[in-house]
Amino acid sequence: MKKCATGETEWVESEVTAAVRPWLELRRPLPEVPAELDRRILLAAAVRRSRRIRRGRWLRITAAAAALMVMVGGVLYFRGEPVPEALPVDHEALALWDWTGVEQAGYNLNFELDSRQAELAYLAMR
């Protein structure tokens, strides 16, 4: 051992280890633990183990149920989305492309009549 600056004793581990070595040979026998203590402690360990396993099982079931609920909720939420409405049909424009022959002939005659009337008007002015 030695004294450090503060006056406190500083022990040298190797010296202490060497001093204690012979004493370690004086092995005191290990005592027997009473059987009742063994029984209680092993029983407590078994009970706690079962409790831990059950708790773990419940946690897994709850987590699975929560995941399932999220999935079902997501499916229901996105399933009912309405189809976007089609653009309004311009019936008049379509109608121009869907003429029957009679309608076409009638249009042509009217066009010719208007043209003749325009010519007569022009000649009358001259």
Add this chain to the structure above:
Amino acid sequence: MTTETERSDQALIVGYLGGDEGAFSVLYERYKRQLYRYVNDLLPGQRSEADEVFQRAWLKAIDSLPRYRDQGCFLAWLLRIARNVFLDRVRAERRRPQPERFDPEEEGASEPVAPSGSEPWRELDERELARVLDRVLAELPSEQREVFVLRQEELSFKEIARIQQCSINTVLGRMQYALKNLRRKLSAIDAGGLIK
């Protein structure tokens, strides 16, 4: 394939936490007697109190197993738990241990010591020596006794310092004074001395 008795402490703990029924009983059998001796050394002559501390220490260890990190010595971890249980019990009973003062004069340095080299206790047979050593240990101050018994459990001084929550230097000092006291007390062994 390793047998149950060959599995490491960490493997047994992992097995127990995973649901292996036999793993804990192997671990328990491995360390129960050392812990029992330690607890009885903390409470010499108080068998029922020692049993209670022993049981509580194991229950606390079982509850703490999920948090156990393999840092080399399961026994040191277990002994630390037992010590804390013992201290909790002491606080609960409102007994405050006196602070240790390592004054060499107070440790009986003035008492006559057998000449160096003479070890009369060596003449005792093993059983008698164990009985005498137990008795002499019980007379040591508690901190010195604890250092001695923990060293007998092959714990390093560093681990003992961690258990006692003090510096290594303090532990070394306690060990030296423990040896000094043991030598002094055992030197008084003679036909009419400690042997009854």
